[in-house]
Amino acid sequence: MTQDPMIDQGMRERIGPILDEIERSEGVRILVAVESGSRAWRFASRDSDYDVRFVYIRPVADYLSVETRRDVIELPVDGTLDVNGWDLRKALGLIAKSNAVVTEWLSSPVVYRRDDDTAALLHGLARACVHLPALIYHYDRSARRAWAPGDDPVRLKSYFYALRPALALDWIRRKAEPPPMDLPSLMEGAPLPEGLREDVAMLLLRKRAATESDMAARVPSLEAYLTAALSEMAPRPGIWDHAPAIRAADEAFRALLLPAGAEIPGPA
Numbered sequence: 001m002t003q004d005p006m007i008d009q010g011m012r013e014r015i016g017p018i019l020d021e022i023e024r025s026e027g028v029r030i031l032v033a034v035e036s037g038s039r040a041w042r043f044a045s046r047d048s049d050y051d052v053r054f055v056y057i058r059p060v061a062d063y064l065s066v067e068t069r070r071d072v073i074e075l076p077v078d079g080t081l082d083v084n085g086w087d088l089r090k091a092l093g094l095i096a097k098s099n100a101v102v103t104e105w106l107s108s109p110v111v112y113r114r115d116d117d118t119a120a121l122l123h124g125l126a127r128a129c130v131h132l133p134a135l136i137y138h139y140d141r142s143a144r145r146a147w148a149p150g151d152d153p154v155r156l157k158s159y160f161y162a163l164r165p166a167l168a169l170d171w172i173r174r175k176a177e178p179p180p181m182d183l184p185s186l187m188e189g190a191p192l193p194e195g196l197r198e199d200v201a202m203l204l205l206r207k208r209a210a211t212e213s214d215m216a217a218r219v220p221s222l223e224a225y226l227t228a229a230l231s232e233m234a235p236r237p238g239i240w241d242h243a244p245a246i247r248a249a250d251e252a253f254r255a256l257l258l259p260a261g262a263e264i265p266g267p268a
Contacts, residue, residue: 006039007110011050011080015112018075018083019054026073028056031088031118031256035110036101042109042182043160043204047211049077052112053105054085055122060257063089092253095126096245098134102126104181118256125252129245130178133237139165139172139179140234149227153215156207159222163200166229196221 003009019030037051038044062069071087086094086102094102106123147154147162160183167186171179180186187197199221206216 004110006042006044007035012112015050015052019113022073028058030054030056030085030113031115032106032122033113034105034108035112036105036108040108040110040182041164042184043207045157045207045210045212049079050081052081052083055088055091056085057088057256063257088256089253091122092249095122096129096242096249098129098131100135100138103130103178107181109182121252121256125248127178129248131237131240132172132176135178136169136172136234137237139168140230143169143226143230147226149223151218153217156203156210156214156216157212159203159216160207162226163222166226169229193221193225196225
């Protein structure tokens with residue numbers, strides 16, 4: 001495996017046993033585990049933590065109990081590692097509702113563990129079920145939460161936390177498909193104003209050597225791009241028909257949960 005410059009090999013070796021222990025202690029099987037934060041977005045600072053996210057499945061009997069089980073597993077954050085995951089049923093329900101977060105997990109460039117067939121099934125389902133207005137609303141709000149125009153210095157982190165969703169908005173509007181999650185992929189081939197790529201590249205170099213709280217002077221090219229990208233607020237998506245997506249998610253859930261060829265009994 002090629003060494004990822006954003007992922008310390010020692011941390012990767014630490015994460016594997018943590019995932020093993022979660023499987024043992026919780027009685028689950030992890031289907032896919034990825035990096036979800038700035039290290040996967042490709043603009044980590046020198047003190048960025050590791051955001052490990054995973055989707056897990058329980059034994060069939062656990063889903064047939066009258067007792068409702070918690071559908072999230074979270075480990076205490078230790079300042080370096082933030083590890084949590086979602087039950088497969090929860091993840092599929094969110095996929096059916098075009099949740100951008102779980103869709104990003106499934107396209108992360110940093111993978112710690114993956115059942116390839118399952119990951120392909122979930123990723124394909126997320127793309128097939130996507131409702132683009134929901135993604136547009138998510139990325140529009142993400143960019144606006146991170147950045148506002150002004151004259152005061154801005155956190156380097158805030159620039160990148162606004163730029164990535166702004167580029168995702170552009171991707172969706174140009175290509176009518178879910179965007180990749182990482183900054184280089186979003187920028188590749190994008191029709192960016194003259195000088196913006198060079199300014200972003202310089203900021204990236206600064207951020208890799210900076211801390212999460214470091215500030216920067218306003219960058220005119222970036223200010224202009226974000227102002228234009230967010231000139232019109234995306235509307236909240238209206239009600240759309242989730243039924244086909246729910247049926248597809250149910251089929252995926254049964255396929256992953258039940259033995260191949262198993263029949264689901266109907267009403268008597």
